[in-house]
Amino acid sequence: MDESGGSGQPRSGNDRATDRHEGQPPRTDPSHPEATPDTTGSGPAPEEQAPAEDAHGRDTGAKPSDASDSSGSPDGSVSPGVSGTPDPPAGRAPAAPRGRTEASSGNTGGGAGTGAGGPRGPRRPKDPGGGLLMGRPFGVPVYVAPSWFLVAALITWVFGGQLDRVLPELGAARYLVSLFFAVAFYASVLVHELAHTVAALRFKLPVRRIQLQFFGGVSEIEKEAETPGREFVLAFVGPLLSLVLAGVFYLAMSPVEPGTVPGVLLAGLMISNLIVAAFNLLPGLPLDGGRMLRAVVWKITGTPMSGTVAAAWVGRALAIAVLIGLPLLTQTGALGGDPEDIGGMDTVTDALLAAILAAIIWTGAGNSLRMARLREHLPELRARALTRRAVPVETDTPLSEALRRANEVGARALVVVDAEGEPLSLVREAAIVGVPEHRRPWVAVSGLAQDLTEGMRVSAELSGEELLDVLRATPATEYLVVEDTGAIYGVLSAADVERAFVRAMARPS
Numbered sequence: 001m002d003e004s005g006g007s008g009q010p011r012s013g014n015d016r017a018t019d020r021h022e023g024q025p026p027r028t029d030p031s032h033p034e035a036t037p038d039t040t041g042s043g044p045a046p047e048e049q050a051p052a053e054d055a056h057g058r059d060t061g062a063k064p065s066d067a068s069d070s071s072g073s074p075d076g077s078v079s080p081g082v083s084g085t086p087d088p089p090a091g092r093a094p095a096a097p098r099g100r101t102e103a104s105s106g107n108t109g110g111g112a113g114t115g116a117g118g119p120r121g122p123r124r125p126k127d128p129g130g131g132l133l134m135g136r137p138f139g140v141p142v143y144v145a146p147s148w149f150l151v152a153a154l155i156t157w158v159f160g161g162q163l164d165r166v167l168p169e170l171g172a173a174r175y176l177v178s179l180f181f182a183v184a185f186y187a188s189v190l191v192h193e194l195a196h197t198v199a200a201l202r203f204k205l206p207v208r209r210i211q212l213q214f215f216g217g218v219s220e221i222e223k224e225a226e227t228p229g230r231e232f233v234l235a236f237v238g239p240l241l242s243l244v245l246a247g248v249f250y251l252a253m254s255p256v257e258p259g260t261v262p263g264v265l266l267a268g269l270m271i272s273n274l275i276v277a278a279f280n281l282l283p284g285l286p287l288d289g290g291r292m293l294r295a296v297v298w299k300i301t302g303t304p305m306s307g308t309v310a311a312a313w314v315g316r317a318l319a320i321a322v323l324i325g326l327p328l329l330t331q332t333g334a335l336g337g338d339p340e341d342i343g344g345m346d347t348v349t350d351a352l353l354a355a356i357l358a359a360i361i362w363t364g365a366g367n368s369l370r371m372a373r374l375r376e377h378l379p380e381l382r383a384r385a386l387t388r389r390a391v392p393v394e395t396d397t398p399l400s401e402a403l404r405r406a407n408e409v410g411a412r413a414l415v416v417v418d419a420e421g422e423p424l425s426l427v428r429e430a431a432i433v434g435v436p437e438h439r440r441p442w443v444a445v446s447g448l449a450q451d452l453t454e455g456m457r458v459s460a461e462l463s464g465e466e467l468l469d470v471l472r473a474t475p476a477t478e479y480l481v482v483e484d485t486g487a488i489y490g491v492l493s494a495a496d497v498e499r500a501f502v503r504a505m506a507r508p509s
Helices: 013-020 146-166 168-202 228-253 261-280 287-299 304-332 344-380 398-411 429-432 437-442 464-473 494-506
Strands: 103-107 132-137 140-142 207-213 217-223 390-394 413-417 423-427 449-451 458-459 480-481 486-494
Touching: 013 168, 013 486, 146 168, 146 207, 146 261, 168 207, 168 228, 168 261, 207 429, 228 261, 228 287, 228 304, 287 304, 304 344, 390 398, 390 486, 398 413, 398 437, 413 486, 423 429, 423 480, 458 464, 464 494, 486 494
Parallel strands: 140 207, 390 413, 458 480
Antiparallel strands: 103 217, 132 140, 207 217, 413 423, 423 449, 480 486
């Protein structure tokens, strides 16, 4: 194909890919976008364009769907007293997965996550939000989700009933003590999450936010650990801190009278932190123990995907075990209490709690598998392969004339340039479609163009997560793709990237 496009216009990404793949000849497939110029003069319309393909005729990727954060990473976690890694993260990128590969760890005991929180779209706000902002320790925003207040009320009510049996003299004041316990418990969860966050920052992994929510905490770590050793450490530090806190509360009980309010509170916090640590160490995703198992299998097999698959299926087995086993353990008195004292309401409550926990673990394990597959396909998203051929036009060129030039050479995008050929703006596809055909000779392309900002210039060499990060940083519908020399290569449409992402995710691993 003519490198100049016949009239000084840049080649498309598909042209270059064809040249570089073992000297294959230019594509002549009539279904290929470069071989079927628009003859209607209607200009490029993203909804009607065939998805971009690489030089071998393979689809280059697919559209992201709302997955991570979330929880996002190959290991997701959201579970009470649990630390894990629900799938990102990944926020959205134009045609990108959620929050880049976002990782998040959700758990009542806290947790850490890394990965693509599921794919998300292009516009990720600078402030992730997620509830009431409580502070920014280590520069990471900490949010309390609205669901936390529901749990705090539930803990206050349940713990208040227990206090009535242990310290009946408290009267109504027992609920104030119970509320203090609820806040202190979630402060422990926050410490668990901060352990994951500090470890992630130590490994130079960006942390989007920490969120305290219904069943614990979520640390949204936006990238995956580079080695299985780091993955293991990142997962282990959460339960380790919970064990340390349990030890601190145990030591604090020594000088305190057992039957007093401080004694009951310290005992409750010690036991709750032990439960959080033990539950999080269970070897299945999205729990921290699942991430540790993933790291071990990753180390043995040499592939992170193998570790994710193994830990995710163990996580699903755990979900079934919790659904069936927790009510049985309660009924038999194995968890404490006299089985004869367990009434019908207690049975319903235990079954409901088991169902919620099982659903959280099962969903987190599934999200982990999806996010792992997302990462596996990310390299298929290449700016050079997805770029549309573009034709340069000057600012006062009528739209009809610009479209005629584009159709002549099979281009699917318009770049407005100055007299020296320097790109000034990109003509928006949606704007072209909105101009009736009889008006196009009287409408200049400059009136339909979007001025180029620095963030809208994309290197033709970008691919995978690096490409998605660049697109996410500057949300737009089209981007100018340039060579390392600064020469125009073509135009990248966010819609094309999304379609490529969806197709990549649809293909089996």
